[in-house]
Amino acid sequence: MSAVQTTSPVRQDDTRRRSPAAEVLSSLMRSGTFLTGLAIVLFWVACALFGEHFAPYDPLADDIINALSPPSAEHWFGTDQIGRDVFSRVIVGSRDILTVAPLATLLATIAGTALGLLTGYFRGIVDDVVSRILEAFMAIPVVIVALLAIVALGTSKTTVIIVIGLSFAPIIARTVRSAVLAERELDYVAAAQLRHESAFHTMFVEILPNVIPPILVETTVRLGYAIFAVATLSFMGFGIQPPSPDWGLSISSNYGMIGGGFWWTVLFDALAIASLVIGVNLAADGVHGAFND
Amino acid sequence: MTEPAQAHSTKTKNAKTQSKAKNALELKDLSVAYRVAGRNRAVLRNLSLTIGQGEAYGLVGESGCGKSTVALTVVRYLPRNGSITDGAISLDGKDIMKLDAEALRRTRAESVSMVYQDPGKALNPSIRIGRQMTEIFELGGITGQAATDQAIAMLNRVRISDPASVMQRYPHQLSGGMQQRVAIAMALANDPSMLILDEPTTGLDATVEAEVLDLIAQLRQELSASILFISHNLAVVSNMCDRVGVLYAGMLVEEGPTEVVFNDPRHPYTVALLRCLPRGGQRKDQGRLDTIPGFLPGIGATISGCAFADRCALSTERCRTELPPLYDLSDERGKRLSRCHYHDKAQALPRATPSDVAPAPKPAAQPVLRVAGVNKTYASHGHPLRAVKDVSLDLRPGETLGLVGESGSGKTTFARLLLGLVPPDDGGTIELEGKALAPKLENRGDDQVKAMQIVFQNPDSALNRSHSIRHILGRALKRLAGLSGKALETRLDDLVRSVRLTDRHLAVKPRQLSGGLKQRVAIARAFAGDPRIVVCDEPTSALDVSVQAAILNLLADLQSKEDVSYIFISHDLGVVRYLSDKIAVLYLGRIMELGPSEQVFSGPHHPYTEALLSAVPKLDQTETARIRLDGEIPSAVNPPSGCVFHTRCPRKIGPICEQQEPPLAEAQPGHSIRCHIPYSELARLQKGVVIEAA
Numbered sequence A: 001m002s003a004v005q006t007t008s009p010v011r012q013d014d015t016r017r018r019s020p021a022a023e024v025l026s027s028l029m030r031s032g033t034f035l036t037g038l039a040i041v042l043f044w045v046a047c048a049l050f051g052e053h054f055a056p057y058d059p060l061a062d063d064i065i066n067a068l069s070p071p072s073a074e075h076w077f078g079t080d081q082i083g084r085d086v087f088s089r090v091i092v093g094s095r096d097i098l099t100v101a102p103l104a105t106l107l108a109t110i111a112g113t114a115l116g117l118l119t120g121y122f123r124g125i126v127d128d129v130v131s132r133i134l135e136a137f138m139a140i141p142v143v144i145v146a147l148l149a150i151v152a153l154g155t156s157k158t159t160v161i162i163v164i165g166l167s168f169a170p171i172i173a174r175t176v177r178s179a180v181l182a183e184r185e186l187d188y189v190a191a192a193q194l195r196h197e198s199a200f201h202t203m204f205v206e207i208l209p210n211v212i213p214p215i216l217v218e219t220t221v222r223l224g225y226a227i228f229a230v231a232t233l234s235f236m237g238f239g240i241q242p243p244s245p246d247w248g249l250s251i252s253s254n255y256g257m258i259g260g261g262f263w264w265t266v267l268f269d270a271l272a273i274a275s276l277v278i279g280v281n282l283a284a285d286g287v288h289g290a291f292n293d
Numbered sequence B: 001m002t003e004p005a006q007a008h009s010t011k012t013k014n015a016k017t018q019s020k021a022k023n024a025l026e027l028k029d030l031s032v033a034y035r036v037a038g039r040n041r042a043v044l045r046n047l048s049l050t051i052g053q054g055e056a057y058g059l060v061g062e063s064g065c066g067k068s069t070v071a072l073t074v075v076r077y078l079p080r081n082g083s084i085t086d087g088a089i090s091l092d093g094k095d096i097m098k099l100d101a102e103a104l105r106r107t108r109a110e111s112v113s114m115v116y117q118d119p120g121k122a123l124n125p126s127i128r129i130g131r132q133m134t135e136i137f138e139l140g141g142i143t144g145q146a147a148t149d150q151a152i153a154m155l156n157r158v159r160i161s162d163p164a165s166v167m168q169r170y171p172h173q174l175s176g177g178m179q180q181r182v183a184i185a186m187a188l189a190n191d192p193s194m195l196i197l198d199e200p201t202t203g204l205d206a207t208v209e210a211e212v213l214d215l216i217a218q219l220r221q222e223l224s225a226s227i228l229f230i231s232h233n234l235a236v237v238s239n240m241c242d243r244v245g246v247l248y249a250g251m252l253v254e255e256g257p258t259e260v261v262f263n264d265p266r267h268p269y270t271v272a273l274l275r276c277l278p279r280g281g282q283r284k285d286q287g288r289l290d291t292i293p294g295f296l297p298g299i300g301a302t303i304s305g306c307a308f309a310d311r312c313a314l315s316t317e318r319c320r321t322e323l324p325p326l327y328d329l330s331d332e333r334g335k336r337l338s339r340c341h342y343h344d345k346a347q348a349l350p351r352a353t354p355s356d357v358a359p360a361p362k363p364a365a366q367p368v369l370r371v372a373g374v375n376k377t378y379a380s381h382g383h384p385l386r387a388v389k390d391v392s393l394d395l396r397p398g399e400t401l402g403l404v405g406e407s408g409s410g411k412t413t414f415a416r417l418l419l420g421l422v423p424p425d426d427g428g429t430i431e432l433e434g435k436a437l438a439p440k441l442e443n444r445g446d447d448q449v450k451a452m453q454i455v456f457q458n459p460d461s462a463l464n465r466s467h468s469i470r471h472i473l474g475r476a477l478k479r480l481a482g483l484s485g486k487a488l489e490t491r492l493d494d495l496v497r498s499v500r501l502t503d504r505h506l507a508v509k510p511r512q513l514s515g516g517l518k519q520r521v522a523i524a525r526a527f528a529g530d531p532r533i534v535v536c537d538e539p540t541s542a543l544d545v546s547v548q549a550a551i552l553n554l555l556a557d558l559q560s561k562e563d564v565s566y567i568f569i570s571h572d573l574g575v576v577r578y579l580s581d582k583i584a585v586l587y588l589g590r591i592m593e594l595g596p597s598e599q600v601f602s603g604p605h606h607p608y609t610e611a612l613l614s615a616v617p618k619l620d621q622t623e624t625a626r627i628r629l630d631g632e633i634p635s636a637v638n639p640p641s642g643c644v645f646h647t648r649c650p651r652k653i654g655p656i657c658e659q660q661e662p663p664l665a666e667a668q669p670g671h672s673i674r675c676h677i678p679y680s681e682l683a684r685l686q687k688g689v690v691i692e693a694a
């Protein structure tokens, strides 16, 4: 009585399994926090890219006669000390910060990931030495690092990128290191050693793809801090240089006016910085949530 | 062909009227579904079962068949996407589905308790045991010193010898067996009338498992609780339960008194499950294990005929169109049911895997591996911890060395020493094919590295989850076999086929494969470079019996084809016996017994081996004299004086055992035992104590 092969009595209900990346993406697309943050960030990115097309005035054109005029129908956000239109400047002012902060974060991520992989993979002496150095580095305030870098490299966007990138790298390295320490205990690493793989291969081909999620989360969080840091450095005069309409720089050159009641020269730039930082932080929260669901 | 058996109903009716009074648990036509991707997918299908007062009911089946879902449904703890779509549940006569939140909470607090496979689930890692225990009593209104006293009493009850100090500790400071005992104590704290145990011993060592099972059996008598015992280990269920139900695709396919079902199964699925186990000392050269082809239907599958038809060699056209009812096969041995049209022929199920084996090549005289005087000392809080002490042995080509011993006995450390993953202490030697191996992996030659590979216990950890199977195996072939391009592709095909995977499996990532398929990939990887020796560290302990049988067959086939030697570590002695030619029994890093598999298993053997063997739960419940191993393995930081086993040895002869470490002496040619009792005396003592593994 051998089996008569007809149709199977069991019809599988195919539950398509999605890849982890697709899961994360769909969870991001359902996260209100992330989408709100993303909308804010994209708004400023659009301003940076196409701002001059819809800014009502040339952000750099002075107009001494109309200097320091308060917000009006003509100048929605008023004008500054030399009569430049604040609204136009705020719109275009995101350009520098949105190049410098992401590049700084990228530098921090690359350097931090490499250091984190090295310390987490080799442990022992390498870890002890590098970690101590990084801790010492983290103890120095960013401002002092900035001063030293300016002395060495002069003020420029590149300096800002290097200063912030190097300041944040140890923080990212710490996150990556702890993720790598956990991965290293997994047997696939022993299996790689049993193939006599190089340390480089094991770190970058075997371990790195598995620690991408914490790196992404940390990177988005750092981006928020980087924006804040760039603005702060510009405000202190270490960063982006005039005549850029950069927000931090504008606040720095106008904040003396607040006493005279010319609040509009500073307020809108400050709000712009705040909104961008909040936008990035909301997006970062969303990313964190998506990876930790 | 066969009519549903309705005749033998008198006895059943009697049984029914008797137990009608108040069943501990009654499931009636229970259907449960999980909502996945927007659709409800059936997991349990019209499941009916009854557990009487004080009865222990076992539920068995492959993982994914819905056992845990039953447990979660009974206490209404289904995950958010789970829902009861039909049927009724009554606990102690109360309809659980009609209870409001408060009544449900009370029922959970007062009359049911659940113990999970992973005691970590029940214990909060950041709170001391004592606090977690007293909290339970405080919920019941007992506070202060009274709660502490009760907690201590409860821990005493689960045979924890020093409850006061255990109360001070955090969960991670306790061993797995100890944690599970605490979890059981917590489950018993409210004196439940129904205790649900979901795979309570699956993660534990054979000896710890035996202890926990003994504990549960004893508690059963003290407490008169009814028990729902869920396990994929048939032997465990056979030792623990009065009745057993076999679950398949969320349906009951067979049910009856435990011994009757296991000795005279009437459903092909039960027959097949039982055949997957190496039993009665079966060995690889006596035949392959039977397997169950195919897979369990996925959740939400639409089942029109018999759910097992795709995997059943007895299936006919009728099976494919007509859902078999639960035929009543009750007889003088008790009430039993089978959901098979051809239940009378179930035991005639043809084998899925032919039993015949290729004759094994005669092991050559020259050992492939020779280990002499190897030690490994770790530092533990500044104290030396001797994880492996003075181990010497050798292994010939095509031979399997089984390593057994409780966890903490040094099996994995020894395996890692051989592989070079941890360097041994200075002094000992490891020789591969006559050439000394450097202690560290970096210093070994490429040829030496590829000659010794490993199959890890947990494929999820062993396979890189970011890489495709093609990448994983391709890389292994490149590095270990030195292949590339066309040659690599050809060999990859062969390799994949030799572990019975197909091209289809190459493109996917490990997470898209089942546990058994993942383990095949891990085996393929180990064999990529034509190894001389493969270490298998508990390669089947995470797998279902059906998958385990297939993997064991595969290992045996590869061995006879490639003449490779295995070092096989497992806590399942039946499995070790099936595959091993030679056994080394380790205790606190020392070899206590070393010899040919048959001699070590049939005895006379070392008292520790004797205890290990008698701890194995057996399918046929003939009571053999059981030797208890009390307590846990002592700390290797501070091993007992003299014979390290003397603190737990049931055959200890006197002060000499405490003062003098016995040598590992050759009792018979090739069979060595480390014990002061002479071999002839061991033979006399152990005579009549017939111990069969599994």
Ligand SMILES: Nc1ncnc2c1ncn2[C@@H]1O[C@H](COP(=O)(O)OP(=O)(O)O)[C@@H](O)[C@H]1O
Binding pocket: B034, B035, B036, B043, B061, B062, B063, B064, B065, B066, B067, B068, B069, B070, B079, B081, B082, B298, B299
């Ligand atoms: N929360 C859930 N959502 C979707 N599917 C689930 C969920 N929990 C379990 N399953 C699926 O339901 C089936 C039965 O699972 P389970 O009851 O855990 O079986 P067992 O305990 O017998 O292994 C499996 O296919 C499992 O993958």
Ligand code: SF4
Binding pocket: B267, B268, B269, B306, B307, B308, B309, B310, B312, B313, B314, B315, B316, B319, B324, B339, B340, B341, B342, B343
């Ligand atoms: S009903 Fe048919 S297919 Fe199902 S178990 Fe019985 S013989 Fe096999």
Ligand code: SF4
Binding pocket: B607, B608, B643, B644, B645, B646, B647, B649, B650, B651, B652, B653, B654, B657, B662, B674, B675, B676, B677
């Ligand atoms: S030497 Fe003594 S304590 Fe050790 S195993 Fe033999 S009898 Fe037991």
Ligand SMILES: [Mg+2]
Binding pocket: B063, B064, B067, B068, B198, B199
């Ligand atoms: Mg389960």
